[in-house]
Amino acid sequence: MSIIEVKNLTKKFGDFTAVSEVSFSIEEGEIFGLLGPNGAGKTTIISILSTILKKTSGEVIINGFNLEQESDIRKSIGIVFQDPSLDDELTGRENLEMHGRLYHMNKDMIKSRMDEVLKLVDLEDKAKNQVKTYSGGMKRRLEIARGLMHHPKILFLDEPTLGLDPQTRRSIWDYIKKLNENEKITIILTTHYMEEADALCNRIGIIDHGKIIALDSPEKLKNSLGGDVVMLETEEAEKLKELVKCESIKQSKIVNSCLMITTTNGEKCIPEIIRIANENNIEIKSVNLEKPTLEDVFLHYTGRTIRDQEGSVLDRMRIRMRH
Amino acid sequence: MKIINDIYTIWLREMIRFVRARSRIVSSLAMPVIWLIFIGVGLGSSFSLPGMNYINFLAPGVVGMIILFTSIFSGVSVIWDRQFGFLKEILVAPVSRTSIVLGKTLGGATVALINGFLMIFISMAFGVIAPSIGIITSIIFMILAAMIFVALGIIIASRMKSMEGFQMVMSFLIMPIFFLSGGIFPIQNTPLWMQAISHIDPLTYAVDGLRGTLVGVNVFPLWIDVTALAAIAAVMIMIGSYMFKKSVL
Numbered sequence: 001m002s003i004i005e006v007k008n009l010t011k012k013f014g015d016f017t018a019v020s021e022v023s024f025s026i027e028e029g030e031i032f033g034l035l036g037p038n039g040a041g042k043t044t045i046i047s048i049l050s051t052i053l054k055k056t057s058g059e060v061i062i063n064g065f066n067l068e069q070e071s072d073i074r075k076s077i078g079i080v081f082q083d084p085s086l087d088d089e090l091t092g093r094e095n096l097e098m099h100g101r102l103y104h105m106n107k108d109m110i111k112s113r114m115d116e117v118l119k120l121v122d123l124e125d126k127a128k129n130q131v132k133t134y135s136g137g138m139k140r141r142l143e144i145a146r147g148l149m150h151h152p153k154i155l156f157l158d159e160p161t162l163g164l165d166p167q168t169r170r171s172i173w174d175y176i177k178k179l180n181e182n183e184k185i186t187i188i189l190t191t192h193y194m195e196e197a198d199a200l201c202n203r204i205g206i207i208d209h210g211k212i213i214a215l216d217s218p219e220k221l222k223n224s225l226g227g228d229v230v231m232l233e234t235e236e237a238e239k240l241k242e243l244v245k246c247e248s249i250k251q252s253k254i255v256n257s258c259l260m261i262t263t264t265n266g267e268k269c270i271p272e273i274i275r276i277a278n279e280n281n282i283e284i285k286s287v288n289l290e291k292p293t294l295e296d297v298f299l300h301y302t303g304r305t306i307r308d309q310e311g312s313v314l315d316r317m318r319i320r321m322r323h
Numbered sequence: 324m325k326i327i328n329d330i331y332t333i334w335l336r337e338m339i340r341f342v343r344a345r346s347r348i349v350s351s352l353a354m355p356v357i358w359l360i361f362i363g364v365g366l367g368s369s370f371s372l373p374g375m376n377y378i379n380f381l382a383p384g385v386v387g388m389i390i391l392f393t394s395i396f397s398g399v400s401v402i403w404d405r406q407f408g409f410l411k412e413i414l415v416a417p418v419s420r421t422s423i424v425l426g427k428t429l430g431g432a433t434v435a436l437i438n439g440f441l442m443i444f445i446s447m448a449f450g451v452i453a454p455s456i457g458i459i460t461s462i463i464f465m466i467l468a469a470m471i472f473v474a475l476g477i478i479i480a481s482r483m484k485s486m487e488g489f490q491m492v493m494s495f496l497i498m499p500i501f502f503l504s505g506g507i508f509p510i511q512n513t514p515l516w517m518q519a520i521s522h523i524d525p526l527t528y529a530v531d532g533l534r535g536t537l538v539g540v541n542v543f544p545l546w547i548d549v550t551a552l553a554a555i556a557a558v559m560i561m562i563g564s565y566m567f568k569k570s571v572l
Contacts (some may be wrong), residue, residue: 101335
């Protein structure tokens with residue numbers, strides 16, 4: 001059963017349509033990602049789902065409640081906002097305690113749950129310090145812990161690693177995966193980092209100009225582009241091309257006297273090719289496997305890149321088009 | 324009761340923040356103390372009022388001043404809550420907007436009351452206010468005035484998105500409220516137009532009530548002061564809640 005059901009959700013700010021006819025459903029226990037550039041409408045969607053922004057039209061069911069049942073929805077969800085939302089003057093524990101009180105937990109529940117969530121994000125040692133002494137990553141972790149305090153069924157993470165350094169980002173990913181497993185919680189995250197969506201999400205909705213333009217698992221999205229490309233450098237490319245007939249191969253052709261094979265599964269295909277080459281005494285000088293990234297997927301659907309990496313992605317696109 | 328719990332939680336946060344920022348108590352007391360000493364002694368040397376020393380007249384006005392300043396700052400701190408994000412955390416919790424405004428108002432009023440008491444004690448130390456039972460009854464005036472001005476601060480905060488415009492508010496709103504309250508000069512001797520403005524200044528009734536309870540001199544009967552303050556407080560809190568709800572949605 002889906003825990004979140006969104007049908008034809010639309011949000012207009014005056015003449016500007018921020019979210020247009022968006023529909024998706026999220027299964028219980030899943031990590032679902034909304035991937036798109038800044039200003040695509042991700043935060044607007046999250047704000048509507050978390051009842052802090054009114055929708056213009058459409059239908060939303062969260063944990064069996066509709067958006068008018070504000071209080072029930074608010075108790076079912078935890079949120080980590082894009083911008084920091086901790087009270088710096090308060091200690092970590094006090095921030096969590098405030099949260100527990102605001103969600104009507106009793107004293108004993110607050111205390112025991114506080115220890116649990118602090119352990120989950122490894123902040124037990126620092127919990128008694130004022131938040132203003134925390135690093136960026138620690139603040140984020142505390143916010144995640146706080147979002148979990150009241151045992152929500154769904155956790156919203158709006159750009160959870162925005163502005164964090166790569167190492168901290170990776171450690172936040174680990175925490176997100178861990179809590180998805182340990183707490184059996186459904187997670188919806190928004191991000192404009194491809195690697196993040198790829199590393200964390202079971203399914204991704206690619207969103208641009210307020211519309212969902214593609215929705216599937218990262219693997220399927222990437223495979224939809226045609227799959228992995230295996231390049232084999234060999235003197236006898238023609239001969240090898242005739243011999244190699246794996247099931248997963250979609251296309252094979254000769255490019256610059258190299259054999260280029262497009263396949264749904266490059267890793268499995270390569271040993272097979274090598275085996276065939278060996279059996280027929282064909283010498284392979286080099287093998288190169290290129291897997292499509294979500295960046296390519298975004299490019300494919302929008303004709304634009306998500307970030308300002310125009311150069312390198314354009315190059316990659318050119319290589320693809322040349323094939 | 325959930326609503327009591329919610330109001331208490333918001334109030335508690337204000338208290339923790341107040342206790343954490345102890346140094347702010349010194350700075351918020353500095354200005355009124357300077358007024359009491361320099362204006363009190365300075366003006367007192369040239370002007371006299373029938374039946375009392377000027378500095379005794381001024382002391383309740385200065386208590387009113389610290390209530391005014393502390394309360395408005397508490398209300399306006401919603402702007403910081405918004406800027407530093409904590410407001411979102413409260414807004415997304417299953418807590419009504421009215422509870423948030425009430426919690427914030429009571430929190431600000433408590434802080435103002437503490438500052439007001441400190442000011443009374445300082446005045447007592449200078450021998451400007453004599454210890455009396457009136458100090459206890461003055462609480463009602465301090466609390467009502469504080470609630471009015473925290474609500475005013477919240478109203479300002481719902482119209483102002485950053486602290487940049489605060490200087491304007493200070494010059495055109497807060498200082499006139501203080502000057503026209505009868506805190507530094509008796510209003511009954513001023514021209515009629517000025518008296519008219521003073522009569523719609525909520526601080527006038529607070530200062531009058533404080534002066535009545537702390538030094539035994541008042542223009543209006545105390546019940547009128549209390550009634551006027553209570554009525555204004557009720558209206559201001561309602562407007563504050565309405566404006567706050569409008570500004571956050």
